[in-house]
Amino acid sequence: MPLPPRRPDNYSTDNCGICLEKLVIPVTTGETEARQEYDNASPRNREICPLCRQNTLNSEGRLIVDVVNEGGFSGGIDIGDIFDRDRWEEAQPEEWKKGQALLSLCQFADFEEAEELLRDEGVDPNAAYDDGTTGLHMAALNNSVEWASLLLKYGANKDQLNDSGESAFDYANSASSQDVIDLLTGHRSL
Structure with missing residues (x-):
């Protein structure tokens, strides 16, 4: 099988990398519908260009795309x-x-909303990311006394370890976050 022709210099990421024809997702109402179309497609149909029917996966078997949306341009995304x-x-x-909502709110310093989740919804102050890193770990890493104080006020476990066996104190120490170190060791009050 011959290799596809070299991409022209004005190659657009909106084109199939093989047949160079414009790729259009037939749904226009949003990402949810695009995902539904992806979910409903057979695994084989997820791998081929709808126009030239050639395999669109890269050498690792991933479908890499460039995305342009309200957030700007993001290249090399595995959709x-x-x-x-x-x-x-x-x-x-x-x-x-x-x-996860609590972690996001704290990450963006929306502590008022985060406290509502903790107080009114009873969200676990030890909520963690996939690697076991809690909000308290992240507060320590960022020397955010307000974030750490909020989580500790609602019962966050300052001795909880992430998947790498590190505590919030370890994070604070490695980041030289003295204010949070003082909070964790009791040298600073909530």
């Missing part, structure tokens, strides 16, 4: 992984989803 991750997250219990 299948994104859809698979979305599907996995949707299947998680509500408690996990609220914990």
Whole structure:
């Protein structure tokens, strides 16, 4: 089988890398519908250009795309992984989803909303990312006394270890986050 022709200099990432024809997702109402189309496609149809019917996966078997949206340009995105991750997250219990919301709110310093989740929804202050890193770990890494104080006020376990066996104190120490070190060791009050 001959190799496809070299891409022209004005090659657009909106084109199939093999037949160079414009790729169009037939749904226009949003990402949800695009994912539904992806989910409904057979595994084989997820791998081929709808126009030239050639394999669109890279050498590692991943469907890499460039995305342009309201957030700007992002290149080299594995869109299948994104859809698979979305599907996995949707299947998680509500408690996990609220914990992830808490982590996001704290990450963006929206401590008022985060406190509402902790107080009114009873969200676990020890909610963690996939690697076991908790919000308290992240507060320590960023020397955020407000974040750490909030989590400790609602019962965060300052001795909880992540998957690498590190505590929030270890994070604070490695980042020279003296304010959080003082908080964790009791030399600073909530």
